[in-house]
Amino acid sequence: MKIYDFEELPNPARVRIALAEKGVTDQIQFVKVNVPEGEHRKPEFLSKNPSSAVPVLELDDGTCICECTAITEYIDHEFDGIRLTGQSPKERAVVHMMQRRAEQKLMDAVGTYFHHATPGLGAEIEGYQNAEWGEKEKENAVAGMQYFDSVLSDSEFVAGDNFSMADITVFAGLGFADFAKIEIPSEYHHLAAWRDRIAKRPSVSG
Amino acid sequence: MKIYDFEELPNPARVRIALAEKGVTDQIQFVKVNVPEGEHRKPEFLSKNPSSAVPVLELDDGTCICECTAITEYIDHEFDGIRLTGQSPKERAVVHMMQRRAEQKLMDAVGTYFHHATPGLGAEIEGYQNAEWGEKEKENAVAGMQYFDSVLSDSEFVAGDNFSMADITVFAGLGFADFAKIEIPSEYHHLAAWRDRIAKRPSVSG
Numbered sequence: 001m002k003i004y005d006f007e008e009l010p011n012p013a014r015v016r017i018a019l020a021e022k023g024v025t026d027q028i029q030f031v032k033v034n035v036p037e038g039e040h041r042k043p044e045f046l047s048k049n050p051s052s053a054v055p056v057l058e059l060d061d062g063t064c065i066c067e068c069t070a071i072t073e074y075i076d077h078e079f080d081g082i083r084l085t086g087q088s089p090k091e092r093a094v095v096h097m098m099q100r101r102a103e104q105k106l107m108d109a110v111g112t113y114f115h116h117a118t119p120g121l122g123a124e125i126e127g128y129q130n131a132e133w134g135e136k137e138k139e140n141a142v143a144g145m146q147y148f149d150s151v152l153s154d155s156e157f158v159a160g161d162n163f164s165m166a167d168i169t170v171f172a173g174l175g176f177a178d179f180a181k182i183e184i185p186s187e188y189h190h191l192a193a194w195r196d197r198i199a200k201r202p203s204v205s206g
Numbered sequence: 207m208k209i210y211d212f213e214e215l216p217n218p219a220r221v222r223i224a225l226a227e228k229g230v231t232d233q234i235q236f237v238k239v240n241v242p243e244g245e246h247r248k249p250e251f252l253s254k255n256p257s258s259a260v261p262v263l264e265l266d267d268g269t270c271i272c273e274c275t276a277i278t279e280y281i282d283h284e285f286d287g288i289r290l291t292g293q294s295p296k297e298r299a300v301v302h303m304m305q306r307r308a309e310q311k312l313m314d315a316v317g318t319y320f321h322h323a324t325p326g327l328g329a330e331i332e333g334y335q336n337a338e339w340g341e342k343e344k345e346n347a348v349a350g351m352q353y354f355d356s357v358l359s360d361s362e363f364v365a366g367d368n369f370s371m372a373d374i375t376v377f378a379g380l381g382f383a384d385f386a387k388i389e390i391p392s393e394y395h396h397l398a399a400w401r402d403r404i405a406k407r408p409s410v411s412g
Contacts (some may be wrong), residue, residue, distance in 0.1 A: 051307070051310075057299075059296065065296075065299045065303055067303045067306040070298075070302035070306065073295070073299050074295045076295075077294075077295035078295040088283075089283035090269060090280065092279045092283055093271045094269070094271065094276070095276075096279050100273040100275060101257070101273070104257075132336060136336070147256065
C-alpha cells in the first residue's frame, strides 16, 4: 500500500508516528506530494482526495483513505501490536472523544490560525483568508493547550492510562503550534512533561 | 446509562437515530439540557462536557463520553445488531473518512453559518460572531451537498453498500440546513432520493 504525503507537515507526521508505533513503516511505499508547490490542488491528486489534503492511504485495490483518524483506524485494525484506537467500547469512546478534541481544540485551531492569520503557504495556495477568524482560533489553540494540561495533570496519557492516537494528535498539534509561532505558555507544566515523555518514544525520536 | 441532550437539536438527533438503529433506545435515560436557555454553559453541565455541547453519554461509572462519533463508537461496540462503524479495517476506515467529511463539509459548515451569520441562539448565548466566515461556510455547506450528491450517484449509502453513522450525519446535516434556511439545490437528485430512502427507516420515521 502507498501513502501520499509531504513528510514535513503535521498531519503526515501523525500517520508516520502511528505506523512506527505499529512497527510497519517498511510495509508502506511513500509518494511525495509537493504541497508547497501546490501539487495537492492538481487534478491527479484531487482524484485521490477531493479535500486536497495529505496524507492519503491508497490500498492495493485502489481505495483511497483520507483523514488521519480514518487512516489510523485502518492501520490499527489491519496490523497487530500496540492498540492506538482503544479496545473495549469505553476505551474506544474515550480515545475518539479525545481525538476529536485534539483536532478541534488544537490541530485544526492552529491550522486555521496558520492558514488565515499568517501568510501560510503563500497567497496563491491559500486563496480566501479571514485574519480575524484566524486570530480567534489562535486564542482557541492556547485554550486547548490549557485544557490538555489540565487533562494531563491526573492522567499519564491524553485518553487515560494508555498511549493512543489522541496523544499523537496533541503531540503533532504542539509541533504545528511551534512552526506557526504560537507560544506554548510555560506554566503548562503537565503538558510540557508529557511532551518530553512522548518525544522519547522510538516512534517519534526515530 | 444517561444521555444529556436537547431533542430538537441536530447532534442529539444523530445519537438518537443510532440508538434506534441498534434497538436500544429504551435502555437509556434521557436528561433534558435546556440549550435555548443556556443551561449547557452552566458549571454543572460544563463538568460533564467542557466543550459545552450536547449530547453527552454518561456511563454508569460516571464516565462522560462527548462528541457524536465517540458516543456512536460506544453504542456500536457495546450493543449487538446493525453495524454503524464498519466491520473490516477497510470498512472502518471508509466509514470514519466519510463521517469526518460529513461533519466538516456539512454539519459543522451549517453550524458555523447558523452560529455566525444568523442570530443563531441569540446574542447572549452566541457571544463572538464572524458573519463573513459564516457566509463562507454556507458556501462550503452547499459544496458539501454537491459532494455527497456525487458520492450517492454510484453508491447506495454514504460510505458504500451499507448504512452507517456517516449516513446519519449527512441526514442530520441536511435537517440542520433546512432549519438554518440553507436551500438544498434541487438538481442534487441523488442526494434527494437517498434522503427520501433514509427518512423511511424506522429509526428516523419513528
